[in-house]
Amino acid sequence: MRMRRSLPAAAAIALIAAAAGPVAPAHAIDPGKGHPGFCKTAAGVTVVVDFQRLGGTTIVRCNPRRTRGTGLDALKGAGFQIAGVQRWGEGFICRIENRPSAVEELPVRGRDGYREACVDTPPGGAYWSYWHAGNNCAWQYSQWGVKNRDFVPGGFEGWSFSLNATAASNPRPRIAAVRPGTAGRPCVAREEPEPTTNDPNERQPGGRAPGGDAGNGGAGGTTEDPLDAARPPGRDGELPPPRRRTLTSPSPGADDPANNVAFDGGERARDVNELVKEQSGASDVAPWAAAGLAAALGLGAWLTARRRRRARDA
């Protein structure tokens, strides 16, 4: 690594690197991952992101992944751009698709002018609540962290922004957890056990040993077989476990798909990097200026030191 370096060298490296590396073009949604809309078959998981009172069109995308994965894998694999808080990393998601952005003022009760800086755990009055559901099942508030549970294959992962809500009034995603064409079928998802300890590394207990994770979604796949294979425990950080909540005994069936809000695949959303740049007032020239100034100051310091040394030796 080039850690041991003098300042001018560092500035020079920075300068060269800046010249060599153009910023890779990015989209709001990574179109290379997942596809818009619901999953067509039981292979993969449908991810619903509902901005609720933040405003903005609800996004529904499918992550066609056939192998097991965590809720985080589901979200990222569907093409969403997320940000975790600095304190916990991606174990606590504070922004999805740059919402709530750093410049957005959230009307959180008791905290006037709150803006999400993504540094520490967001307040209970303004955070992304995490939901899941099997196909044709009711949404359930996740008792597990996003990295501690596996998604339900063929099922749904929901993200709904909770603003000034309580544990009882957390808004569930306003898209029914029903894949088109499967309405009316019974809900067969397993009941997820509650965490039994306060250990943040505890992972959801699973039935199947690793290796038996073949997606069983054929063309007409209607069987729902939740593959909740257990993973080796304790891989991720030391995030506190989600607070346990009393579930209002989930109604067995899903919501009526007729009540779904309008949604899209997020294709029209603006590029997140571009948006962040615009919101923060960043300039294309400023990094160049910084590198140039650092180089100039370093050079100046070196020249001064050299002249001084010569004057002293003379």
Added chain:
Amino acid sequence: MRRAALTTYFLPRDLHPAAWWAWTLGLAVAASRTTNPWLLLTILAVVCHVVVARRPDAPWAAAFRIYLWLGAVIVAFRVGFRFVFGGAEGQTILVRLPEIPLPAWAAGIRLFGAVSAESLLGGLYDGLRLATMVICLGAANALANPKRLLKALPPALYEVGTAVIVALSVFPQLAESVQRVARARRLRGGASGGRGRRRRVRVLRAVIVPVLEDALDRSLKLAASMDARGYGRSGAASPGARFVTGSLMITGLIGVCVGVYATLDGSTPRFLATPVLVAGLLVALAGFRLAGRRVRRSRYRPDRWRLPELVVAASGVGVAVVLFATSSVDPTNLNPSLTHLSWPLLSWPPLLGVLLGVLPAFLSPPPEHPYGAVPAAAEKVAA
């Protein structure tokens, strides 16, 4: 007339040490607010430039280079640890090292495994921030005369101040000793000798023993001279009163430290910030009051606080203020997101704010030359 004022302003002299401390602490606070590598590099460049332009030809000024090395080591360690303890957060996997399985009781710790560019960059940014803060402190040590700082302390800080100054001057003094001993060895032609391991052992003995001896000698000398000047003398105070004063001051200063840390660090609980800071200040002030009542000191030729001192201190504090102001406006750029690998963004206000810090290189008088004669070439450049 105006010309004369200008000449007086730039007359070579050592600035009040507190001015340099205010300047460096301002820059260190600014560095603590950001992980943006552009800003941190600019802060480093500014600090190096000012130190080179304005450091006196004194023993403690030579230690700055060692602080630079310390900074490099910090960055290397931070990045190295990302290799060792899991650097998989992020999608751009650079290298997959074989993961060492650990028993269940070590859950949450991961040894080696996949290393992603995002986590390495995270380590780099974080290490760069800490390194910048350390180098800022090094700059203060290089620019300000620690013994004159002790002289300028208010009499109430008498007891604590002595310990602080001794602690502060140990590192620069060690550095200077190393340089002196190495120079003496070179003059004696001591670099030659045996080969390989034996030679290294001999070099170690020839450098470390005199350095430690030198440092010890000087500490004793400093202690003796302070004792002769009445430092650390308790006077006529009763042991009970001394105990109360001492505990008040220590408690207050700990409170102030915790409060300052919590105020500067965005992720510490807020109840540790202002309440603890205020309570600590009150307790410490009570202690100072008590201590100050019984210590009487007169000063011989006290350091004066003049316009250049104001300029220097204001430029450092200004940098901190600008970064605080912009971090509430645009936190995005001060802490670049690493979710998507991209070049860190930068906007103008924080960059221009950091540049305020370079003013002392041009707007402060050059340091006094220890031997009276001013080397013309060097001073021309410096001014």
